[in-house]
Amino acid sequence: MNVLLFDDFETLDAFGPVEVLGKVEEYRLRYFSEHGGTVASAQKTVIVTEPATEADGCGILVVPGGRGTRRLAVFPPFLHFLRGMADDAEYCLSVCTGAALLAACGALDGRRATSNKKSFAWVKSVRGAVGWEERARWVADGKFYTSSGVSAGMDMALGFVSDRFGRSRAEGIAEQLEYVWNDDCTRDVFARK
Amino acid sequence: MNVLLFDDFETLDAFGPVEVLGKVEEYRLRYFSEHGGTVASAQKTVIVTEPATEADGCGILVVPGGRGTRRLAVFPPFLHFLRGMADDAEYCLSVCTGAALLAACGALDGRRATSNKKSFAWVKSVRGAVGWEERARWVADGKFYTSSGVSAGMDMALGFVSDRFGRSRAEGIAEQLEYVWNDDCTRDVFARK
Numbered sequence: 001m002n003v004l005l006f007d008d009f010e011t012l013d014a015f016g017p018v019e020v021l022g023k024v025e026e027y028r029l030r031y032f033s034e035h036g037g038t039v040a041s042a043q044k045t046v047i048v049t050e051p052a053t054e055a056d057g058c059g060i061l062v063v064p065g066g067r068g069t070r071r072l073a074v075f076p077p078f079l080h081f082l083r084g085m086a087d088d089a090e091y092c093l094s095v096c097t098g099a100a101l102l103a104a105c106g107a108l109d110g111r112r113a114t115s116n117k118k119s120f121a122w123v124k125s126v127r128g129a130v131g132w133e134e135r136a137r138w139v140a141d142g143k144f145y146t147s148s149g150v151s152a153g154m155d156m157a158l159g160f161v162s163d164r165f166g167r168s169r170a171e172g173i174a175e176q177l178e179y180v181w182n183d184d185c186t187r188d189v190f191a192r193k
Numbered sequence: 194m195n196v197l198l199f200d201d202f203e204t205l206d207a208f209g210p211v212e213v214l215g216k217v218e219e220y221r222l223r224y225f226s227e228h229g230g231t232v233a234s235a236q237k238t239v240i241v242t243e244p245a246t247e248a249d250g251c252g253i254l255v256v257p258g259g260r261g262t263r264r265l266a267v268f269p270p271f272l273h274f275l276r277g278m279a280d281d282a283e284y285c286l287s288v289c290t291g292a293a294l295l296a297a298c299g300a301l302d303g304r305r306a307t308s309n310k311k312s313f314a315w316v317k318s319v320r321g322a323v324g325w326e327e328r329a330r331w332v333a334d335g336k337f338y339t340s341s342g343v344s345a346g347m348d349m350a351l352g353f354v355s356d357r358f359g360r361s362r363a364e365g366i367a368e369q370l371e372y373v374w375n376d377d378c379t380r381d382v383f384a385r386k
Binding site: 042 | 203236237311341347383
């Protein structure tokens with residue numbers, strides 16, 4: 001389980017899914033950035049990361065969003081690196097504008113995907129070759145799971161666990177976290193009316 | 194805003210409230226541990242912290258829970274240090290078994306408080322002089338806000354924002370995070386039936 005961090009990522013985008021996926025004994029969570037070292041979230045949390053060269057290439061990739069994505073979505077060296085990780089990964093999960101990064105590197109071409117609602121126009125503008133779905137809590141298409149804004153990442157992570165290990169496993173984790181799971185990926189109360 | 198971390202804290206206990214409170218422009222988030230340096234969460238996230246001596250003494254204190262609390266709740270030097278921080282703080286917010294730490298140091302004596310449901314028997318056993326409320330999403334008593342398990346910390350943080358800045362401010366943050374706020378502190382679907 002490779003959690004990919006970068007400066008100005010949105011804290012809960014990463015740590016919502018981390019909290020859910022950390023309850024799956026089969027997964028081992030590790031935290032990476034492109035070059036390793038410390039990374040600061042948009043909420044000024046400083047995290048120690050390993051360099052991405054140390055990641056399990058075919059593991060599950062988690063990509064948060066946040067204001068740091070604006071810079072990276074137009075930075076070819078990062079996108080080249082991300083495309084490599086996304087291609088190799090068994091599954092790719094993005095939260096919020098993390099989908100803009102997966103889109104910008106071309107990994108989502110021809111796939112259905114979603115992102116958060118406040119930044120939807122920008123995300124769509126990043127790459128037209130993606131089937132953007134505005135009304136969705138999360139979207140699963142093949143190995144790609146993309147979620148709406150921030151807290152939707154937890155709902156998606158539970159959906160991912162449900163798809164891999166069965167619904168009762170996901171419900172057990174939600175109960176453990178005392179989390180009211182919004183379990184219908186098509187129900188999106190934050191989409192434009 | 195002093196977020197107090199320790200080894201084996203539960204990741205979302207801290208970063209749920211951080212995500213909410215980070216949207217309040219009036220607050221500046223800082224991350225502390227008793228002695229400073231790196232701290233590893235129960236989900237193996239390594240966070241760089243400042244030593245607590247650098248904290249704004251009368252700021253707002255946030256105390257997460259997690260398995261690290263079991264050790265600290267019976268470790269007098271930590272409890273002495275925590276009592277000092279809690280006494281000085283303008284407000285104290287705890288999530289999950291973070292309440293056991295505030296209770297163990299005596300800060301919650303004579304107060305009403307709650308904690309997560311799976312560990313409730315243990316938390317109650319830590320200190321009888323607290324008015325433990327089993328059926329509550331969160332409890333506010335004076336300057337102390339205590340929440341139920343893990344994700345309840347986000348609901349409490351929104352309740353705290355609502356109490357300080359008005360309900361529309363809290364609703365605006367929930368909308369920004371695409372978070373379905375469980376806004377009734379007395380409604381607890383995870384309490385024993």
